[in-house]
Amino acid sequence: MKKWSFVQCSDLHLGNNPDGVWNNRVLTSISFDIFQCFIKDVVSYSPDFIIVTGDICSCDDDMVSEKIKDVFNSLKIPLYLLGGNHDLSTHQIRERELKCFSTGFPDGKFTYAFTHKNLRFCMIEVSWVWRDSTIHAIRDPDHNVNMKESHTGLRWVLSKEHLLWLENELKEHQNYPIVVSIHTPLFPIPNRIMFEGCLDGGVLVNAKEVLELLYNHPQICIVLSGHMHMNYTVREQNVVQITTSALCEYPIEFRRFIVDEDKIEVCTFGLSNPSFAQQSLIPGNEKVRGFLEDRDFVIKI
Numbered sequence: 587m588k589k590w591s592f593v594q595c596s597d598l599h600l601g602n603n604p605d606g607v608w609n610n611r612v613l614t615s616i617s618f619d620i621f622q623c624f625i626k627d628v629v630s631y632s633p634d635f636i637i638v639t640g641d642i643c644s645c646d647d648d649m650v651s652e653k654i655k656d657v658f659n660s661l662k663i664p665l666y667l668l669g670g671n672h673d674l675s676t677h678q679i680r681e682r683e684l685k686c687f688s689t690g691f692p693d694g695k696f697t698y699a700f701t702h703k704n705l706r707f708c709m710i711e712v713s714w715v716w717r718d719s720t721i722h723a724i725r726d727p728d729h730n731v732n733m734k735e736s737h738t739g740l741r742w743v744l745s746k747e748h749l750l751w752l753e754n755e756l757k758e759h760q761n762y763p764i765v766v767s768i769h770t771p772l773f774p775i776p777n778r779i780m781f782e783g784c785l786d787g788g789v790l791v792n793a794k795e796v797l798e799l800l801y802n803h804p805q806i807c808i809v810l811s812g813h814m815h816m817n818y819t820v821r822e823q824n825v826v827q828i829t830t831s832a833l834c835e836y837p838i839e840f841r842r843f844i845v846d847e848d849k850i851e852v853c854t855f856g857l858s859n860p861s862f863a864q865q866s867l868i869p870g871n872e873k874v875r876g877f878l879e880d881r882d883f884v885i886k887i
């Protein structure tokens with residue numbers, strides 16, 4: 587098999603919301619310019635496809651979705667999309683995204699799978715835990731928390747239905763290394779990256795249950811996530827979790843995976859226009875970039 591590659595980017599937050607601050611400045615107002623720069627840059631890497639690990643949009647406006655659809659349709663590289671909490675917050679937003687971005691959701695669903703050469707990919711949506719502990723596809727309408735500033739009280743889970751779906755996928759593809767994309771990470775932010783005032787988006791409520799399924803898989807399981815707006819990597823048994831920073835917030839980077847028969851090389855890249863990252867950076871919060879072990883490494887498969 588000839589080496590091949592794919593790219594992961596995350597948390598585009600395309601939209602027209604005013605800029606905010608998470609761990610660095612969230613540049614929603616220029617998210618389209620940033621994404622256009624990413625598209626221009628990524629062509630030179632010739633990936634087989636791009637995975638976006640959630641938070642595609644930050645908008646309530648149907649016109650903005652149409653604009654995003656045009657940008658996606660202009661892309662010559664196949665796109666595999668995943669919903670994040672911002673994409674799954676209301677029925678209206680969910681349905682609009684599935685309809686508008688249908689090329690990125692091949693089965694017309696937020697949860698789907700595909701095989702590419704020697705890897706099996708599972709894209710799984712997260713569900714919301716409401717204040718009364720019931721589980722739903724959308725956010726608790728009574729929970730008026732501004733997701734731009736804090737995730738306090740917001741919790742996400744893999745529903746029983748999606749756990750069963752993953753279990754079956756793993757059973758049916760025992761000979762494949764699996765790449766599972768879930769917006770909300772399974773492993774928390776490592777201490778090496780924490781800093782004073784660091785905001786934590788929170789891990790999946792039933793991460794242990796998901797990990798038990800992955801630990802039982804006879805092959806390597808790579809978990810791709812976003813949500814935290816920072817780069818970090820955690821290895822535990824046969825699981826490697828790669829959490830990638832947001833494209834709308836410092837360090838404004840993406841990952842490239844070069845896949846061989848026995849290994850995957852992972853590298854992290856910034857955009858050709860460094861001024862976006864400079865505009866977003868709040869000095870002192872550079873740790874969100876992660877360290878070498880979080881950014882450039884090899885996974886044996």
Ligand SMILES: [Fe+2]
Pocket residue numbers: 597599641670813815832
């Ligand atoms: Fe996000």
